[in-house]
Amino acid sequence: MTLSAAEIVTQLSSLVGANAVIGEPGRMTTYLSEPRKRFTTGAAAIVTPGSVAEVQAVLRWANANDVGIIPQGGNTGLVGGQVPRRGDEVILSLARLDKIRGIDTASGTMTVESGVILSKAHDAAEAEGVILPLWLASQGSARIGGVLSTNAGGVNVLAYGNARDLTMGIEAVLADGRLYQGLNSLKKDNTGYDLKNLLVGAEGTLGIITAATLKVFPKPEDYETAIVSLRDLDCALGFFDLLRSRARRRLSAYEIVPQLGLDLQLKHGMLDRDPTPGPSPGMRWWKSLASPKAPPTPLFAPLKQPSAKA
Numbered sequence: 293m294t295l296s297a298a299e300i301v302t303q304l305s306s307l308v309g310a311n312a313v314i315g316e317p318g319r320m321t322t323y324l325s326e327p328r329k330r331f332t333t334g335a336a337a338i339v340t341p342g343s344v345a346e347v348q349a350v351l352r353w354a355n356a357n358d359v360g361i362i363p364q365g366g367n368t369g370l371v372g373g374q375v376p377r378r379g380d381e382v383i384l385s386l387a388r389l390d391k392i393r394g395i396d397t398a399s400g401t402m403t404v405e406s407g408v409i410l411s412k413a414h415d416a417a418e419a420e421g422v423i424l425p426l427w428l429a430s431q432g433s434a435r436i437g438g439v440l441s442t443n444a445g446g447v448n449v450l451a452y453g454n455a456r457d458l459t460m461g462i463e464a465v466l467a468d469g470r471l472y473q474g475l476n477s478l479k480k481d482n483t484g485y486d487l488k489n490l491l492v493g494a495e496g497t498l499g500i501i502t503a504a505t506l507k508v509f510p511k512p513e514d515y516e517t518a519i520v521s522l523r524d525l526d527c528a529l530g531f532f533d534l535l536r537s538r539a540r541r542r543l544s545a546y547e548i549v550p551q552l553g554l555d556l557q558l559k560h561g562m563l564d565r566d567p568t569p570g571p572s573p574g575m576r577w578w579k580s581l582a583s584p585k586a587p588p589t590p591l592f593a594p595l596k597q598p599s600a601k602a
């Protein structure tokens with residue numbers, strides 16, 4: 293039997309409390325509207341569990357009642373995976389699972405819940421003298437569970453890899469409510485199947501990530517950034533080779549900024565002036581050596597972020 297939206301709200305409220313369930317369409321807007329506004333439907337309800345046990349209870353109930361569940365983190369994803377398709381599903385927001393469970397500088401790991409906003413995880417790591425080197429433009433809103441579920445990359449992939457490379461272990465709730473406990477800080481773990489790698493990048497299709505153990509690294513002592521005008525792609529590849537051979541693992545980012553991108557930023561006031569020495573015949577390039585933070589260059593700093601959800 294298919295439950296009505298009103299029944300869904302009532303039954304969810306009995307599981308997690310009425311304050312953790314939204315049933316009025318007017319209060320759902322921030323959860324339903326994704327950044328590109330390409331996918332717009334309704335939802336039967338929004339539920340915001342406050343513990344792993346509550347996530348389990350919701351999934352057990354959804355499985356028994358054939359209700360679709362859409363996990364949502366910071367709602368910054370650009371392909372609509374975090375919003376419903378039909379409109380009769382329940383959005384399960386992980387926003388309240390936002391504890392830093394621990395940072396172990398000796399093992400080079402931190403364990404965080406999936407609702408922690410990425411930039412808060414950065415701050416917590418830096419307070420302990422280490423870095424979590426996963427930096428992307430949506431870091432002020434994106435949450436750990438979403439970042440892992442999309443296997444996000446960002447500007448430091450060259451040096452540190454993407455989200456998958458930074459993940460040591462995962463805790464997740466499976467569709468029937470069972471808990472997969474795979475948190476792990478042992479680097480030389482050669483036991484069994486690598487289930488965490490199935491969950492990373494799965495966009496919530498295999499389970500809901502509730503926490504993860506991530507790699508952290510010693511904070512670099514210094515960094516250098518530069519914007520370089522180069523003639524063409526061949527020249528850029530040659531320059532990349534040269535930098536990599538000189539700087540080796542200290543080269544953390546090397547990004548193309550095509551003329552079009554620069555022109556758009558100038559046109560829309562995101563840059564005060566052209567940072568290169570003059571008109572370039574081709575493209576302009578930016579590099580960073582072991583930057584301890586998202587680089588402060590004005591080329592990227594003014595990018596507007598989607599606002600964080602409560």
Ligand SMILES: Cc1cc2nc3c(=O)[nH]c(=O)nc-3n(C[C@H](O)[C@H](O)[C@H](O)COP(=O)(O)OP(=O)(O)OC[C@H]3O[C@@H](n4cnc5c(N)ncnc54)[C@H](O)[C@@H]3O)c2cc1C
Pocket residue numbers: 327362363364365366367368369370372373374375386406427428429430433434435436437438439440441442443444445446447495496497499500501502597598
């Ligand atoms: C301005 C901007 C810049 C970006 N730059 C980059 C970039 O440089 N590199 C890059 O790789 N990506 C980039 N992204 C995309 C980035 O991958 C996503 O923004 C981010 O990873 C999603 O995190 P979120 O918490 O917002 O997840 P959401 O958008 O809420 O969800 C994304 C997906 O993950 C699922 N999901 C969310 N939480 C969980 C969970 N706990 N368990 C299971 N599934 C879950 C959702 O169902 C959905 O399928 C950018 C996005 C924006 C808006």
